[in-house]
Amino acid sequence: MPSCSYRLPALLLFLLLSLSAHAQKVIRIACVGNSITYGATLTNRDQDSYPAQLQRLLGTGYDVMNFGVSGRTLLRETTNPYTATDKYQEALKSNPNIVLIKLGTNDSRLPYRLKIDQFVGDYKTLIQSFKTLPTNPRIILLLPVASYLTDTTRQTDAAILKHIIPRIRQVAFEEKLELIDLHSLTVKDSLLFPDKLHPSVTGTTRIAKRLYEAITLKSQSDFDIFQKIKEPVTISSFYGYDCADFMFEGRNAKVVKPRVVATGKPWIWRARFWGHEPQTDIALLDRGFHLVYCDVAELFGNAEAISLWNKFYRSMHKAGLADKVCLEGLSRGGIYAYNWAIENPKKVACVYVDAPVLDLKSWPGGKGQSKGSPSDWEIFKKDYGLKSEEEALQFKGNPLDRIAEIVNGKFPMLHVVGDADDAVPVSENTEPFEKQVLALGGQITVIHKPGVNHHPHSLPNPTPIVDFILKATGQYVP
Structure with missing residues (x-):
């Protein structure tokens, strides 16, 4: 009996250390974005948003966190900047190992695109806020998906192609960051967008699969x-x-x-x-x-x-x-x-x-x-x-x-x-x-x-x- 009483704390200590080691191995992914990241218009966003589907694809070795907020812009001097949200602060505090940034779609609409010259600088500021985190996260920029809206005051594909995508590419070049082109994956496929702007479950599945490929890519550094x-x-x-x-x-x-x-x-x-x-x-x-x-x-x-x-x-x-x-x-x-x-x-x-x-x-x-x-x-x-x-x-x-x-x-x-x-x-x-x-x-x-x-x-x-x-x-x- 006495020997058992000594072994029990040792066993608990072993279990605690094992759990701690497991927690340290889990790769934390922060998904930063707007309504498309959030999963707007999906019947069950907790299951069908692309962050949720990415979690299922990656499995238990990853913790995919959805910090998407509907209607938000990357531009800081608007009525709806992403950086003014609680989710942004939560993303910074989440200790991410990987940050996926999918912003820019809403910046293509009026009146926001009138300030588009500030886009590159504001994007770099956002990136810097993640670069300085102690986890030194891998940061991946996502080009916006295609849009099928026709109202020229809104987020049309022409505006995204003209004002947003070239600037995100410029940021990626100057900051030496990874890019994933979600636009070409969704162009010429309007059936993926029931409301012309937000992807269906089929669309978010396509996005999640592409992100899974990028995150699990076997590489030589x-x-x-x-x-x-x-x-x-x-x-x-x-x-x-x-x-x-x-x-x-x-x-x-x-x-x-x-x-x-x-x-x-x-x-x-x-x-x-x-x-x-x-x-x-x-x-x-x-x-x-x-x-x-x-x-x-x-x-x-x-x-x-x-x-x-x-x-x-x-x-x-x-x-x-x-x-x-x-x-x-x-x-x-x-x-x-x-x-x-x-x-x-x-x-x-x-x-x-x-x-x-x-x-x-x-x-x-x-x-x-x-x-x-x-x-x-x-x-x-x-x-x-x-x-x-x-x-x-x-x-x-x-x-x-x-x-x-x-x-x-x-x-x-x-x-x-x-x-x-x-x-x-x-x-x-x-x-x-x-x-x-x-x-x-x-x-x-x-x-x-x-x-x-x-x-x-x-x-x-x-x-x-x-x-x-x-x-x-x-x-x-x-």
Whole structure:
């Protein structure tokens, strides 16, 4: 009996220490925001708001706290500033390890947007109030979701795109903070917003899943590719991310680094038309990919272009990026991407091309349904040393001529095409390419856009493209 009386306090002490250790391991997440964070219009906001759904996805190792307040602005000099609320003070006192900030939607409406020039400064002040907390939290800025309101005095999508999103990207660039683009995830999907402004349960589920992916991303914190670039660089903002511009072998080159580097250091290589329809590039930067570019215009994927790209690949790989790269080619960029992939199949994770040129006789040649481009046709002939029209018409260096070699590379391919494309007709490019790839057992997916011409490229919501690339690189979260 006496020995038992001595063991009991020891057991209690052990249990208390275990509980204390468990409490210390729990990661606390403060969700700062307006009515969309709060869960306004949802029948059961305690279960269906995105913070509540995020809690269920993350499980017991996390404590997700909802500090959303309806109708509030990030701007401080309004009648409804978020910083004047009790919830803001509670968020500061919550000892967060992660802070998710989703403010800005209400700042886009009148009369608040008349003071929009104060937005950046006020946002930095808000960020600083969390940065100085003893927990030193990870701070993630969330771009506003899309809006489907039409009253121009209210929070229209046009106002959000013009006044709010560029400023949040500026803040992210200057403060070196993570970004998550919720706008592209919800654009062109009005059914997600029953009242045109607040997301339904389906919408909040989409938001929660994206935040879950970001929070649980396996990352490498000790890698900075800019330190590995030997050439002099100039740093600028690429939609809120740091972009290094430099000269490589006499050609313009760019490397954009993510705020958080995904494990394995995956990367996407834009072949042509830097910055055009960048939604896929931005979404992958959000997910820890690097984005690179080396200008080989206008060489139409000839031997000189391939040789230069080989050197650029070696430089990027030596700097630490993954063995295999995702190639991205818009329009004539398809020629560049596939020609390099043919020569380097083991270095290719996947190929994503958009309205791709696969037969130079179609474009720029204009020898079929396309009107072509006579000036570019002459450049193509010069690039390949073709001295006559007859030689050009016999040219067999197109991706469409080398499908067996492409299929032998065993990498997955994604094409996005506009079915009404009269510049690079699908019937002369992707359609015959797809048929032959499938006949040879290759891996190809084609997304058709009915009624769409050569432009616009990509998809407003790039999720299908992004998911394809994430799966090809082993980064996809089911």
